[in-house]
Amino acid sequence: MKITKKEVGYVAHLARLDFSEDEKGKLTSQLNTILVYMDILNRIDTAGIQPVTHAISLDNVLRDDTEKKSIGAEIALASAPDGNMGFFGVPRVIE
Amino acid sequence: MEFNRLTIHELQKKLRDGSLTSVEITESVYRRIASVEEKVHSYITLMEESAIWQAREADRRIKEGKAGELTGIPIALKDILCTEGVRTTCGSRILENFIPPYDATVVSKLKDAGAVLVGKTNMDEFAMGSSTETSWFGITKNPWDLERIPGGSSGGSAAAVAADECIASLGTDTGGSIRQPAALCGVVGMKPTYGRVSRFGMVAFASSLDQIGPVTKDVEDCAIMMNVISGHDINESTSVPAEVPDYTKFISRDIRGWTVGIPGEYFIEGIDPEIKAAADETIKILEGLGAKCLEISLPHTEYCVAVYYIIAPSEASSNLARYDGVRYGFRTRDGENLLDMYKKTRSSGFGAEVKRRIMLGTHSLSSGYYDAYYKKASQVRALIRDDFDKAFKKCDVILTPTTPAPAFRIGEKLDDPLQMYLFDIFTLSTNLAGIPGISVPCGYTKSGLPIGVQFMANHFEEGKLLQIASAYEKNSTIERRRPNL
Known part of the structure; x- marks a missing residue:
């Protein structure tokens, strides 16, 4: 087993996702199939190889620090599910 | 009209x-x-x-x-x-x-x-x-x-x-x-x-x-x-x-004297025979236009799917963290507290494949697994890029089929994510290497489904792709059809 049902539950929490027991079972089996396939990479010795994060690397992309127009609070809040009174509303955080 | x-x-x-x-x-x-x-x-x-x-x-x-x-x-x-x-x-x-x-x-x-x-x-x-x-x-x-x-x-x-x-x-x-x-x-x-x-x-x-x-x-x-x-x-x-x-x-420039690389790793067993035949026919037409076709090797090709399906879900799991039902988009109404709202919103807002990839990516990036998955994949990605660097010293462009098979039936691969991922086998490498690629129609199967051929070139050489694709398009003998709707 590459990943157990219990670990799937833990990763789901990290990713802020909820799954039913049935879904967890199916996901565990699908992720195992995929992760077993990934073992193919262990055939290659990668010791000392510099990892690539971007195929075209640009270093220190800078621009002038000039003031620009922003979209403003009203427009920024327009698509929010709860955007009344100039704030993003969320359910209670502290009991 | x-x-x-x-x-x-x-x-x-x-x-x-x-x-x-x-x-x-x-x-x-x-x-x-x-x-x-x-x-x-x-x-x-x-x-x-x-x-x-x-x-x-x-x-x-x-x-x-x-x-x-x-x-x-x-x-x-x-x-x-x-x-x-x-x-x-x-x-x-x-x-x-x-x-x-x-x-x-x-x-x-x-x-x-x-x-x-x-x-x-x-x-x-x-x-x-x-x-x-x-x-x-x-x-x-x-x-x-x-x-x-x-x-x-x-x-x-x-x-x-x-x-x-x-x-x-x-x-x-x-x-x-x-x-x-x-x-x-x-x-x-x-x-x-x-x-x-x-x-x-x-x-x-x-x-x-x-x-x-x-x-x-x-x-x-x-x-x-x-x-x-x-x-x-x-x-x-x-x-x-x-x-x-x-x-x-x-457009309309000739390709006389060009070298077209044909990577053996893309003409493997399991590829649909009609797709292979169409690619072979394309090679003949290019030779007729004065291009020289040269067998080349991209030795790390077989690792592309594994590398891609670690790197892409990892980056996706991070990018998609922003969908939390707060600033825009969908939110469930029945969240008891903030954490519960996040989980319920994301679980009903995302579909099965997106959730699968978020899970795969979160796992690959999680403590204890990062080196085995994300770092390893990024190292192999360097080798894949180097393969192309070496290949483009020998040839102007590379030719491959775009897909291993023609369009499959609706529902055929939905329950088998790995089979679905393997269908991208010929197109993933250009994204990993950052190079440009183009797909051009090159024929039809006997049952009338379109087939595409892919050309790849070195970084910022889109012009070369357009040149060879247009030369091929103008000289190919395939009839121009339209779907019958």
């Missing part, structure tokens, strides 16, 4: 000599949409009212002699590109009601060039898929066979062009999502070099792999679209400040 069947360059001539108006073209596009959209379902959102207005404006500008490169031409946009004031869903329930407050840079560029924007095309949810079956807004069908998938994730953009529901479109390509549906729908699709086209305003999937590109009816149209969308953007720190050539200059 069915003006919607014509290409950009054909329509440009008619608009300029006054024999046709943009309103006539735009109306013919919407007539076509009214008659076939129910069968194909290329679009999530249509923009008819603003399009007709843009067409009138275009006609006025043409009369005044102020036409731009795309003035009056109806273009469709993948629904991953932000459009000011027009809903942008990314094929997801979680963005069902999202109305962006700004345009993506490519959308601004199309507007500045005078394009008429037809609508927002269907796609796999968050561009994660190879079949356009994972959209919250329903499945797009392949115009050539309505029981088959159009490819993905830009399936709506490819189907709309193939079905003449627009003149050209924009798609995005993270692992083949422009080239693969273009091949399966019998149209031209290009993924430019990473950094050639600004991603500002494109909903991010895997930021080190994503790139926007055109889907068109022929290669010349692809060059025209590339001229409009390419270039450096101050708003996008990975866009490259390199000079952009006039891509239309590469």
Whole structure:
């Protein structure tokens, strides 16, 4: 087993996702199939190889620090599910 | 008249000599949409009212002699590109009601060039898929066979062009999502070099792999679209400040003396015999045009799928963390507290494939697994890029099939994610290496499904791709067919 049902539950929490027991079972089996396939990479010795994060690397992309127009609070809040009174509303955080 | 069947360059001539108006073209596009959209379902959102207005404006500008490169031409946009004031869903329930407050840079560029924007095309949810079956807004069908998938994730953009529901479109390509549906729908699709086209305003999937590109009816149209969308953007720190050539200059040049690399690793067992035969036929035509075909090796090809399906989900899991039901998009009503609201919103807002990839990516990046998965994959990615560096010392371009098989049946691979992932086997490598690739129609199967051939070139050599693709297109002997809808 590459990943157990219990670990799937833990990763789901990290990713802020909820799954039913049935879904967890199916996901565990699908992720195992995929992760077993990934073992193919262990055939290659990668010791000392510099990892690539971007195929075209640009270093220190800078621009002038000039003031620009922003979209403003009203427009920024327009698509929010709860955007009344100039704030993003969320359910209670502290009991 | 069915003006919607014509290409950009054909329509440009008619608009300029006054024999046709943009309103006539735009109306013919919407007539076509009214008659076939129910069968194909290329679009999530249509923009008819603003399009007709843009067409009138275009006609006025043409009369005044102020036409731009795309003035009056109806273009469709993948629904991953932000459009000011027009809903942008990314094929997801979680963005069902999202109305962006700004345009993506490519959308601004199309507007500045005078394009008429037809609508927002269907796609796999968050561009994660190879079949356009994972959209919250329903499945797009392949115009050539309505029981088959159009490819993905830009399936709506490819189907709309193939079905003449627009003149050209924009798609995005993270692992083949422009080239693969273009091949399966019998149209031209290009993924430019990473950094050639600004991603500002494109909903991010895997930021080190994503790139926007055109889907068109022929290669010349692809060059025209590339001229409009390419270039450096101050708003996008990975866009490259390199000079952009006039891509239309590469059309109709010959390829005498060129070396075309044929990688043995892409002509493996298991590839559909009709696809292989079509690629072999393409090679013969190129040789007839004076190109020399040379067998080359890209030894790390077999690792591309594993590398891609670690890196792309890892980046996606990070990018998609922003959908939390707070600032925009969908939110469930029954969250008891903040954490509960996050979990319930994300669990009902995302579909199964997106959740699977978030899980895969979160696991790959999690403490104790990072070195084994993400770091290992990024190291092998370096080897894949080096393979191409070495290959392009020996050849001008590389030729491969675009897909291992023609379009599969709807539902065939939905429950087998690994089989679905393996369908992208020939297109993933260009995204990992950051190089450009183009898919061009090269024939049909006996049952009438389109086949595509892919050309790849070194970084920033889109011109070479357009040159060989157009030389091939003009000299290939395949008949030009249209889907029978």
